[in-house]
Ligand code: G3P
């Protein structure tokens with residue numbers, strides 16, 4: 603959807619009216635079947651990147667809960683696989699930066715996620731590195747994460763991370779989503795988006811579940827966009843790589859579900875950049891600091 607000045611003014615007015623009426627500050631949905639959300643009204647949808655990860659340890663249940671308490675429905679995560687085949691939520695393909703793995707398993711360098719069992723990963727502290735108050739937070743399994751997001755009535759932008767390391771992860775991710783009740787009609791149509799930096803992975807997800815909204819992470823050349831529109835609905839680029847013209851070119855194409863393609867850009871954590879990408883017409887902003895972005899762009 604395009605951001606238009608008149609629509610932005612209408613959204614700002616509506617946001618003010620809701621505030622005056624005591625309305626909530628939660629994010630509305632964007633995407634097929636969800637009806638007009640803030641993007642339709644002019645404000646980009648705000649996604650809490652790895653949860654509210656500026657304020658809580660990334661990709662933990664605590665970061666999801668904090669996003670909810672701040673009033674954000676959409677959370678983003680990263681999915682990888684353990685040695686014994688469990689899907690877990692973590693960004694890096696090693697455990698070193700965000701857990702105490704080096705202390706617990708000093709001889710297991712380079713501490714790759716795929717070299718540890720789920721039971722070993724369950725012993726790790728994924729919160730203490732961020733702050734003492736978060737000590738003891740774990741690396742969630744995907745199933746634990748899905749259950750928490752669902753319990754919180756939040757929505758999920760799920761990233762399949764480094765799929766080249768994990769053959770078959772697309773099918774397995776869909777299976778876990780299905781088992782956790784995330785692939786029923788209501789959720790597929792408005793509460794779930796699956797994205798990846800791998801076009802092959804996005805294409806695979808689309809082939810397996812054509813009803814699911816997907817996004818490709820990257821900034822394809824304008825001339826190549828039509829090829830992506832064959833199998834995905836959104837193009838999600840790094841904010842430094844885009845222009846208003848590029849965003850308009852994406853919007854000018856119909857995606858895999860026959861609707862104009864959308865653009866959700868990342869990672870925008872300051873007000874000036876948030877306003878800049880809003881002016882470019884993006885549909886969504888993926889951010890570690892969702893409160894800062896909401897304040898800047900008037901999303902609600
Ligand atoms: O959602 C977009 C963003 O997560 C992509 O980058 O490295 O944080 O997974 P990264």
Ligand code: CA
Pocket residue numbers: 678679680761
């Ligand atoms: Ca990610």
